[in-house]
Amino acid sequence: MPSFDAVLFDCDGVLVDSEPLTNGVLRDMLDEMGWRMTPEECMRQFVGKAVRDERAAIEHHTGRPLTEDWMAAFYARRNVALEQHLVAIAGAVDAVAAVHARLQGRIACASGADRFKVEMQLAKVGLMPYFEGRVFSGHEMPRSKPAPDVYLAAAAALGIDPARCLVVEDTVTGVTAGVAAGAKVVGYSPSPIGHGSPEALRAAGAHHVMSDMGELPGLLDRPAA
Numbered sequence: 001m002p003s004f005d006a007v008l009f010d011c012d013g014v015l016v017d018s019e020p021l022t023n024g025v026l027r028d029m030l031d032e033m034g035w036r037m038t039p040e041e042c043m044r045q046f047v048g049k050a051v052r053d054e055r056a057a058i059e060h061h062t063g064r065p066l067t068e069d070w071m072a073a074f075y076a077r078r079n080v081a082l083e084q085h086l087v088a089i090a091g092a093v094d095a096v097a098a099v100h101a102r103l104q105g106r107i108a109c110a111s112g113a114d115r116f117k118v119e120m121q122l123a124k125v126g127l128m129p130y131f132e133g134r135v136f137s138g139h140e141m142p143r144s145k146p147a148p149d150v151y152l153a154a155a156a157a158l159g160i161d162p163a164r165c166l167v168v169e170d171t172v173t174g175v176t177a178g179v180a181a182g183a184k185v186v187g188y189s190p191s192p193i194g195h196g197s198p199e200a201l202r203a204a205g206a207h208h209v210m211s212d213m214g215e216l217p218g219l220l221d222r223p224a225a
Contacts (some may be wrong), residue, residue, distance in 0.1 A: 002103065002220040002221060003220060003222055004164055004165060004166040004184070004211060004220055004223060005103070005108060005160045005165065006101075006103060006106040006108070006155065006158050006164065006166070006184065007099050007103060007106070007108075007161040007162075007163040007165070007166045007167075007168065007216075007220075008051065008097070008107070008108050008109075008110050008151055008154050008155065008165050008166070008167045008168070008178070009105045009107065009108070009109050009110070009111075009131075009167075009168045010109075010110065010111060010167075010168060010169045010170060010171075010174050010214070011109050011113060011118050011121060011142060011198070012110035012111065012112075012113060012170075012171035013047070013048075013089070013124070013138045013188070014089060014092070014168050014169065014188050015088065015089055015092045015096070015109070015121075015125070015127060015196050015214075016086055016087070016088055016089060016092075016121045016122075016124075016125055016127075016169050017087050017088070018082060018086055018121060018129065018215065019043065020039075020043075021080050021081045021082055021085055021086065022037065022079075022082070023029075023039065023042050023043050023046060023047065024072065024081065025077045025078045025081050026042060026046060026051065026074065026078075026118055027039060027042040029049040029070075029073070029074055029077065030042070030058065030061075030062065030100055033064055033070075034061070034063065034064075034165070035058070035061035035062045045057070045170055045218070046174065047090070047196075048112065048114075048145065048173035048174055049145075049170030049173055050112055050114070050138065050139070050144050050195075051071070051074065051137070051224075052066070052071070053144065054186070066198050067080045069150055071118075071144065074222050075114075075116075078117070079116075079120065081122040082117070082121060082124070083087065083120075084126075086121060086124050086125065086184075088123065088125035088127065088135050088205060088210070089188075089213055090169070090190075090212075090213065091124075091139075091201075091212060091213035091214045092110070092112075092127070092213045093127060094123065094213075094214070095127060095213045095214060095216040095217060096130050096205075097130065098217060099220065100183060101218070101219055102206075102217065102220060106158055106160065107130065107131065107134065107135065108131065108134040108135070108136060108138065108154040108157065109122065109131045109135045109154075110136045110138075110143040110151050110153070110154040110167075111135075111136070111137060111138065111150070112137075112138035112144045112150065112173070112174070112177075113137065113138070113139070114137055115135065115137040118135055119135055122135070134154070134157065135216045136153050136154045136157070137148050137150070138150045141153060144169040145173050145174055145176070145177040146172075146173045146174075146180065146221045147177060147180065148174035148177050148178070148180035148181035148182075149179055151165070151167060151180075151181035151183060152181050153179055157180065161185075162181045162182040162183045163183065163199065164182075165183040165184065166184050166186060166219065166220070167181070167183040167185045167186070168185075168186055168188060169185055169186075169187060169188070169206070170187065170188045170189065170196045170201075170222045171201075172196070172200050172201065174206055175187060175201050175204040175206050176204050176205065178205075179204070179205035182205070183206055185205060185206045185207065186206060186207065186208045186209070186210060186211065186216070187201030187206035187208070187209040187210070188209070188210055188211075189201055189203070189211060190210050190211050190212075195204065208222070
């Protein structure tokens with residue numbers, strides 16, 4: 001018997017390699033407004049967070065309001081980049097297929113991103129059939145990550161106690177959300193350095209960190225305690 005009754009996946013950086021693309025567009029658009037950052041600085045500032053939640057920082061560094069028109073332009077440019085260049089995280093499709101089969105479909109995608117982006121990305125890399133009807137967006141919750149709302153909503157929809165859920169995350173923000181929901185969290189960190197280093201994910205509460213998504217199916221048999 002698996003030690004977990006459901007697996008709740010983050011999307012960006014866990015299922016799809018979208019973060020460099022999205023943050024590249026964001027960095028370019030903020031540069032056009034006067035806030036100049038290196039790609040690494042932009043990743044540290046924004047990965048794992050909703051752009052709207054960083055309104056104060058954007059307005060401080062640019063001296064301009066974060067308008068709905070600007071957000072619409074960002075979404076449009078971001079979507080073009082994702083449509084053209086997005087790929088799945090290495091090993092993610094096989095890992096999701098294996099977990100889906102093992103848990104008889106009790107999986108969900110719980111992302112801090114907007115629903116259109118999440119569903120478009122899952123469809124593009126061939127993962128949507130595994131998550132159809134079980135996609136949850138932080139934009140539709142009272143609070144987004146690092147608050148636990150999106151994970152609590154996903155667990156409730158599956159009818160599973162959060163304590164019996166395994167959450168898969170790649171950022172400190174996401175790990176914090178999963179832990180706050182009462183779930184066990186496994187971190188995904190393909191690099192030993194950066195915003196989602198193994199040390200940072202463990203410090204946020206991840207009980208295990210993997211560098212290869214192929215490890216995930218085997219973790220279902222590890223004790224949940």
